[in-house]
Amino acid sequence: MDISVIIPLKNEEESLPELAAWIERVMNEHHYSYEIWMVDDGSTDDSWSVIQNLSKSNKNIKGIRFQRNYGKSAALNEGFRVAQGNVVITMDADLQDSPDEIPGLYKMIVVDGYDLVSGWKKKRYDPIMKTIPSKFFNWTTTKLSGIKLHDFNCGLKSYKKKVVKSIEVYGEMHRYIPVIAKWAGFRKIGEKVVEHRSRKYGVTKFGLERFINGFLDLASIMFVGKFGKRPMHFFGALGSLFFLVGFIIALYLAVMKIAYLQYKMTDRPLFFLALLIMIIGSQLFLTGFIAELVTRNAADRNSYLVEEVIDHKKPEEVRL
Incomplete structure (x- = not known):
């Protein structure tokens, strides 16, 4: 099969027939x-009935219906799972996305060899309260x-x-699929200017809270991608740095105490700051140990994406 089209949706009963056609x-x-997977993310209108009718008239149209609203990321993930x-x-x-862009996007994958191509809505028809935060994001x-x-x-x-x-x-990580793909080892990521159309039916599902969740998700992806299989390298290094800073401060206060017998270490706020920093450092270090134990005992601890294998052994000699 050449193409699978995945369409996550919620309450889009009016636009679905036109989009499918x-x-x-x-x-x-x-x-x-081709096949078209329409993933109904807990619609409260007649979207699912529309999908059922479309599927009867075109066997290439298939549907998945969530029992409740799980979010766009869940809908995409389920679509990815079944796509052929x-x-x-x-x-x-x-x-607002034009199906006329499909041939160009298909060509960039098949002919130009990209792993992933992201659309760029260079000219947008969204309100300024959406475009300005998007640019910063x-x-x-x-x-x-x-x-x-x-x-x-x-x-x-x-x-x-x-x-x-x-x-x-x-979660809300559909915004960062290019980042997730990069951390998975897919480096050839391209971009194509695509047409952005004004909304014809329904209302936008946009909310300002997505930017707060978005940046939290970005931090999660960056951390998991870099330290997911070696958390001790992050927590251990950070904990050691904190402990070392606290120890140097405490050592300085101890030297001052020896040099000046009248010097009272415990009367200095710096003494308690040093203790606090060393305690935080120790906790971070222990967090690294615990995270390392969890990682080492995870079922997918040695799961890696393999591009190719060259092995000249006969099939009966290969042991899995």
Whole structure:
């Protein structure tokens, strides 16, 4: 199969028939074999009934319905799990993403060899209260991750099948799929300017709280990606640094006490600060030990993504 299209949605009953027809037209024009997975993230309108009717008229349209609202990341992750296409394309259901971009996104994966291509809505039709925070969010993510993209949160993306089968998306981390993919070892990440259309039906699901959650998720991804399999390197180094600073302060106070017999260490606030810093350092160090024990005993502690294997042994000589 050439393409799997994954569409997470919530309360988009009006836009789904038009979107499905548009995608079907594009696929037929370019002779792609395809499937469309519509993931209903706990809609309270008739979105699921619409999906059922669309599936009856087009067997390429398939659906997943959550019992309640879990969020866009959960919907994408479930779509990634069932997708069978060699190229996986994600888009929003509100018709602000144009299906006419599908051939270009497909070509960049198949012909140009990208692992992941993210859309860039260079000209946007969103209110300023959404665009200004988005620019700051994208700038911060670029600086921290080293991935040069203008629009991390664009719903219109394309992936090699191997990428979506190698990553896990949860919480609010759909915004950072390029970062997750990079930490998984997929380095060829590209960008394509895509058309952004004004919303035709329904209301935006945008909320300011997503920026707070977004930056917390970014911190989690950066930490887990770098220290997920070696937490002692982070907590141990930080704890040792804290303890060393506290010990140097305490040593200084002890020397002053020996040099000046009338000097009272415990009357100095610096003495209690030194004790506090050493205690924090010890706790961080012990946290590193505990995290290391948890990591070493995890079921996937030695789970790594292997690109290729060259082995000249005969099949019967290989021991798994």
